[in-house]
Amino acid sequence: MARTITTEPGTSAPGEHEVQMKDVLPIIDDIIARYRDAKGALIPVLQSAQNLLGYLPKEMLMHISEALSIPYSEVAGVVTFYSFFTTIPRGKHTVRVCLGTACYVRGGKDVLDALVKELGIEVGQTTDDRQFSLEIGRCFGACGLAPVVMIDDNVHQQVKPSRIKELLEPYQADEKEGDSEAV
8 A cells, every 4th residue: 555654634545544754754764874874875765765655755855855964955956857756645556658659649649638637637746536646658668559558567558538537447446446345
């Protein structure tokens, strides 16, 4: 289950495990202590923090900056430079639309537009219920199957904008089944 860091009670999505900053800091501090004297410590510390939280909130970046005695601007610069890092909570499912040449020519942009409309978010955002995050990719190596959408690790080929709702249904159904099991 995805974990999020919150500084205010009740800000996580329903059914999601809420991790408080105070609960995570001792773990992060142990990781920092392990890397403190190592050259290039920042990236492994950031990776560890993101693995724990799912993303890197500003409060965590500030804490890492102070603990490693690195200017906040440098820490934030590293986070924004590397696409692996994110300062936005991610959804349970990551939807990636290929906009490489073959996919673009065969309607990838129309598929992306349909996903934006259906999910109610823009590229780089996460739905309010934290079920979906929307991203674009440049090539998934499946040009003959264009346009291609990846949801998590599942490749969907020859996707039609008119079938986006059907494409998302199994991933929404997973969440609904999980909710009914928890009741």
